[in-house]
Amino acid sequence: MQRVALKMKLHAGQTEEYKRRHDELWPEMKELLKSIGVEDYAIFLDEETNILFASLKIENSELLDTLPQTPTVKRWWAYMADIMETNPDNSPTTVPLKEVFYLL
Template sequence: MERYAWKGLINPGCLEEYKRRHNEIWPEMLKVLKEAGIRNYTIWNVGDELFGYYECEQGADYAAKVQAKSPVVAKWNEYMKDVMTMEMDPVTGAQPKLQQVFFME
């Protein structure tokens, strides 16, 4: 299983709205994430910074491809752009992958 991490920024004053939207995440969005093989998805914040982590059952490239071609993900990204800022990878259409520098099991 491949691990994947990303970062982003919450727009000033939008943390509570960001949390509300994730507490009410669309069932169809969860379905796409599961179809992409994404498990153990967690998002943290410190101030206006976001850090996301998930595990990819079929690899990060597969997860990125499934998300990139999904109209649900495109709709979610549009829905979220007023509360957060994230640079997307122009090749994959997904969040830029952070490089792992340490792992302890």
């Protein structure tokens, strides 16, 4: 399994809304992520900076590149665009993170 980590930024005051939306994650979004092999997906929030840290495991991380073309992901991005930093296409502004340590 490959481990993938990235960071995003939440708009100030949107913590509860972000959590609520993810607590009610659409079934079709869950199914899509599972269908490409996403496992152990977690998102953490640094409340001082509003930085979101996401980590997941996947057998083939190249499959993540297929997600932006799906209608479900495009709709999710539009749904989330008002509460976090995004690109012009509504995709979240993300910064991939380099793994520098892992304790098995």
